[in-house]
Amino acid sequence: MPGLSSTADSAAVPFDPYELKDVVGGTIKDPYPAMQALRRISPVHSGPIDLGEGADIGDPDKPAPVTVFGYDEVVAVLRDGETYSSTIYEEVMGMVMGRTILQMDEPEHRSIRTLVASSFRSKMLERWEEDLVARVVNELIDTFIDQGRADLVRSVTFNFPVQVIARILGLPREDYPMFQRWTLELTSVAANWDRGVAASAALRDYFADVMEERRAHPGDDLISDLVRTEVEGRHLDDEEIFSFLRLLLPAGVETTYRATGSMLFGLLNDRDQFDALYNDRSLFPQAFEETIRWEPPVCVILRRATREAQLAGVTIEKGADLALLIGAANRDERKYPEPDRYNMFREQRQHVGFGFGVHVCLGMHLARMEARIAINTLLDRLGRFTLDPDAPPPHIEGMAFRSPLSLPVVFSPGG
Amino acid sequence: MADAGTDDALEVKIDWDCCMGSGNCVFWAPETFDLSDDGHAVVVDAAATDEGRLRSAAQGCPVGAITLWRAGAEIPLEEHT
Numbered sequence: 001m002p003g004l005s006s007t008a009d010s011a012a013v014p015f016d017p018y019e020l021k022d023v024v025g026g027t028i029k030d031p032y033p034a035m036q037a038l039r040r041i042s043p044v045h046s047g048p049i050d051l052g053e054g055a056d057i058g059d060p061d062k063p064a065p066v067t068v069f070g071y072d073e074v075v076a077v078l079r080d081g082e083t084y085s086s087t088i089y090e091e092v093m094g095m096v097m098g099r100t101i102l103q104m105d106e107p108e109h110r111s112i113r114t115l116v117a118s119s120f121r122s123k124m125l126e127r128w129e130e131d132l133v134a135r136v137v138n139e140l141i142d143t144f145i146d147q148g149r150a151d152l153v154r155s156v157t158f159n160f161p162v163q164v165i166a167r168i169l170g171l172p173r174e175d176y177p178m179f180q181r182w183t184l185e186l187t188s189v190a191a192n193w194d195r196g197v198a199a200s201a202a203l204r205d206y207f208a209d210v211m212e213e214r215r216a217h218p219g220d221d222l223i224s225d226l227v228r229t230e231v232e233g234r235h236l237d238d239e240e241i242f243s244f245l246r247l248l249l250p251a252g253v254e255t256t257y258r259a260t261g262s263m264l265f266g267l268l269n270d271r272d273q274f275d276a277l278y279n280d281r282s283l284f285p286q287a288f289e290e291t292i293r294w295e296p297p298v299c300v301i302l303r304r305a306t307r308e309a310q311l312a313g314v315t316i317e318k319g320a321d322l323a324l325l326i327g328a329a330n331r332d333e334r335k336y337p338e339p340d341r342y343n344m345f346r347e348q349r350q351h352v353g354f355g356f357g358v359h360v361c362l363g364m365h366l367a368r369m370e371a372r373i374a375i376n377t378l379l380d381r382l383g384r385f386t387l388d389p390d391a392p393p394p395h396i397e398g399m400a401f402r403s404p405l406s407l408p409v410v411f412s413p414g415g
Numbered sequence: 416m417a418d419a420g421t422d423d424a425l426e427v428k429i430d431w432d433c434c435m436g437s438g439n440c441v442f443w444a445p446e447t448f449d450l451s452d453d454g455h456a457v458v459v460d461a462a463a464t465d466e467g468r469l470r471s472a473a474q475g476c477p478v479g480a481i482t483l484w485r486a487g488a489e490i491p492l493e494e495h496t
Contacts (some may be wrong), residue, residue: 079477079479114435114436121438153476231453232491302481350474357478358477364437397443
């Protein structure tokens with residue numbers, strides 16, 4: 001059995017989503033008008049820009065940083081991995097996460113991704129739907145359904161993805177509090193570097209024990225999949241598995257919690273759309289895709305130019321860092337009419353909320369499934385819940401990562 | 416929108432060297448696409464999805480592996496609005 005040998009105690013750790021907000025997400029409520037204004041000048045900007053948090057002057061000895069606001073231009077960069085490399089993530093994530101697929105270029109990226117991809121296909125996810133995701137969400141709802149009111153961020157959206165991941169990994173239940181704590185410490189590494197690095201090391205030791213056990217006794221869980229996976233004679237080595245499992249935490253926990261919250265926010269602020277989904281759950285896919293377009297949980301993707309290039313008439317120097325503003329691209333008025341409005345009934349078009357190109361979100365089908373089960377379960381059990389009229393109206397905020405920090409609602413179950 | 420005529424049936428091609436099995440096409444057009452055991456997209460039934468949605472699936476392919484053809488000619492996907 002994986003032991004509880006580390007320093008972390010196993011008591012439930014209350015963790016406040018607000019702790020993350022200043023450092024991880026930024027506190028800006030609506031960066032989109034400034035982005036739109038800059039995009040109208042040019043979809044690509046070279047040099048420092050100011051989106052309300054002050055311009056980052058950067059290092060004058062380095063190539064001028066580039067910011068991309070336009071949909072077509074973001075797609076062009078994400079589809080050209082030879083010119084625009086992912087290796088920039090070595091510096092951003094590598095020290096904490098280890099060497100992950102996030103920072104790899106082709107052909108290495110594909111060789112590793114192929115090995116992990118099968119576990120994340122829609123069909124493979126069906127095994128986790130009812131027994132696993134629905135159960136997690138139902139247990140969370142049980143804790144507050146008698147009260148008639150709740151903050152859905154603190155009570156549901158913030159907690160369910162980490163529990164889902166813990167169950168997908170097949171971790172023993174008594175380890176959940178510790179695992180959730182390490183996960184939060186790792187994903188909030190920007191708030192506390194030493195704590196994040198320590199959590200990363202602790203997770204590695206913990207996963208080493210679990211892997212040993214799964215090699216001896218394989219089960220129907222992701223870690224068993226990862227130790228068994230083989231494509232053309234290639235396996236994942238232990239470090240590759242550790243890195244992938246660590247990556248799963250920010251990639252699979254924080255994003256899903258934010259996306260689910262933003263979708264609820266969109267619905268709670270538009271009763272017509274809330275009722276439409278309440279009455280017809282087949283609308284879920286378009287309602288969720290519209291959420292990821294309108295308020296993608298991850299708003300920025302980074303790349304580094306491997307050679308000089310031209311983009312929308314702007315010269316990009318070799319070695320320049322590019323910030324691709326996914327949220328801005330998804331609100332490109334050249335592509336989406338009335339881009340600032342959450343409208344699940346708009347003409348469905350591709351968005352870049354899950355990224356694009358070879359690095360497109362590996363977990364997008366898992367995210368869709370988790371959000372669908374969570375929101376359907378909320379609608380089934382809480383009925384037509386509404387924003388709490390006695391609480392301050394919630395808002396979405398953040399720059400690199402965005403979502404509502406609270407969603408105070410009232411309900412009469414079944415009503 | 417879709418051409419109801421049988422003479423010029425739409426053909427859907429997938430470049431397997433390029434396809435990395437994201438499953439995005441299956442999401443857009445589950446009646447037409449499926450993923451093989453080795454993780455590549457395959458065309459199950461090109462006629463099962465209307466042309467507009469097939470265009471979305473092809474445009475939405477993260478790596479641009481899907482092309483649409485009619486009467487031996489590739490249909491341009493890029494739209495400039």
